[in-house]
Amino acid sequence: MARATSRRTVLSAAVAVAAGAGTLSAATPALPQPSGAGALDRGRDHQVDLRLWTSFLDWHRGTAAGVRTVPGRRPAVAIARPVGTVDHTDPHTGRTETWEYATWESPVHRCRVPATELIPSWNADTPPGTWLQVELRAAYSDSTESPWLVMGRWAAGDEDVRRASVDGQRDGRASVWTDTLAIDDPASGLWIEGYRLRLTLYRRPGTRATPTVRRLGAMASAVPDRFTVPAAPPRHARELAVPRYSQNTHRGRYPQYDNGGEAWCSPTSSQMVIEFWGRRPTAQQLAWVQPDLDDPQVCHAARFTFDHQYEGCGNWAFNAAYAATYREMNAVVTRLSSLTDLERLIRVGIPVITSQSFLAGELTGAGYGTAGHLMAVIGFTPDGEVIAHDPAAPDNEAVRRVYRRREFEDVWLRTKRYDAKGKVTSGTGGVCYLYWPDRINGAQRRVLTSLGVR
Known part of the structure; x- marks a missing residue:
């Protein structure tokens, strides 16, 4: 069985409270409250909002710092001219190395559902000497927002950095459980109204290699609490x-x-x-x-x-x-x-x-x-x-x-x-x-x- 199961179990429990989240910044538009605001409507059917950035226009509408939009049949973002360097110590190897980086940040996405969980995913190429980091910033229904939360440090290989999630990220409203940001206490009526995603693309200084990201997105959901579900009649064999x-x-x-x-x-x-x-x-x-x-x-x-x-x-x-x-x-x-x-x-x-x-x-x-x-x-x-x-x-x-x-x-x-x-x-x-x-x-x-x- 998957070892992933222990973290799925704890998603149902409240977690310890850390420092409170800051107020919504002026740069982040106020997010509209879903209809029927207040406590989540637990009687609704399954609610999912999957937002994916994939097109040339999607990438062009983001905020780029050192990143270029790559046209073609599979539009993408890649490093154009790095905006700086950073010394990164990989906690899983102990190695400290200097990396050039550039960033891309999505516009605010307003969730179509009053979400209690966010799960990001991405499609990318990371040639040797490159890697990427995906972060998420959630806007809550109480007019606060989370700090930037790391949802993954990733490379297709494992020679440059170790592919890893980041433990211990919480803000008193929600917590990161490996690959999922989850509201700590959905019964409180708090939900996620929207979010932004940020990519940081890294490469070794002096090279022309670059990560290329073709798809970035997140699935926001507010699934009603249920021990059983209605039967769906068979349709296709x-x-x-x-x-x-x-x-x-x-x-x-x-x-x-x-x-x-x-x-x-x-x-x-x-x-x-x-x-x-x-x-x-x-x-x-x-x-x-x-x-x-x-x-x-x-x-x-x-x-x-x-x-x-x-x-x-x-x-x-x-x-x-x-x-x-x-x-x-x-x-x-x-x-x-x-x-x-x-x-x-x-x-x-x-x-x-x-x-x-x-x-x-x-x-x-x-x-x-x-x-x-x-x-x-x-x-x-x-x-x-x-x-x-x-x-x-x-x-x-x-x-x-x-x-x-x-x-x-x-x-x-x-x-x-x-x-x-x-x-x-x-x-x-x-x-x-x-x-x-x-x-x-x-x-x-x-x-x-x-x-x-x-």
Whole structure:
């Protein structure tokens, strides 16, 4: 199972209060209060606002300092002329190095929902000698805003800096839990009204190398508290030809990456879907893997999704960023509202990686319980049952599972559940990864667009 689960559990509890947030700056426009302001309307359906910056106009409208907008089929931002240098000490290597940097800052995005969580994601290339940092600044419904909060220090490789989240960031209203900014006490009626994102692009002084960021965004959500969800009637039957990989065939391998394969559900699921789209690591990229190991690309995915602060491979944003390092691939972290949305994606040929938690016995046929686990949904039977490639299987052949629709629906979409001790804890509320290539058909593009993905 994914080690990510312990942090998902604590998202349901209030955390310690740190220094109070400052007042909203004059440069940040006042954000309109959502209709029905006050306490969140817990009776509403699933609420998600996915905002992505991807177009030339998106990048042009941001505030750039030393950054240029790169035109073309995949518009991006890159370093033009650094605005300065900074000495950065990597806490995971102890090395202090000097880096040139440039920044890009998004306009304020006003959330379409009164959000209690924000999860960013990005797609970028970071050639050797470069890396990037993603920060977020939230505006709250009490007219305060957070400080800039680091949501990830990231590079596709791990030779220059260690890919890592940043612990201990809180402002008395919300806290960063690895890849998620969450309101500490949603019952208080406080919510996130809007946010800005900031990119800092780094390179070694005197070089012309640059990170290139093609997609940046965040998913704001306010999912109603619920132990169960309404049933969505079956609509479409289809099964996609997704490769099968078991995380458990890698038990004990490369224990420096979260104790080996037993915790690699997220990168294993990512690798299955990446290869469905015809992408995989080259022989040169896999040269570091012990040559007699089967499925070395799963080891590769674990290494290059590993979060050195969290000490696990389950960082949602890092998995999406890894998928997008492959040729002409795109990836986001979002939430879906129902199995109907998931069926629509399967119908047009897009598999979905879902995150869920459940007790043994809550998902018939799984044979285990978990506080958090990733699997790839690859189809639906004619009766509407869920076909998943579950990496927790003992071997590749056993990865394909058929799960009961109503059981899967609840364990994936609920936000509250009981753990083995009978204590109320959190569920992931429909979180998923979506990966797709640049060249897709019209039906696929229409479904993605309807879900806010572009």
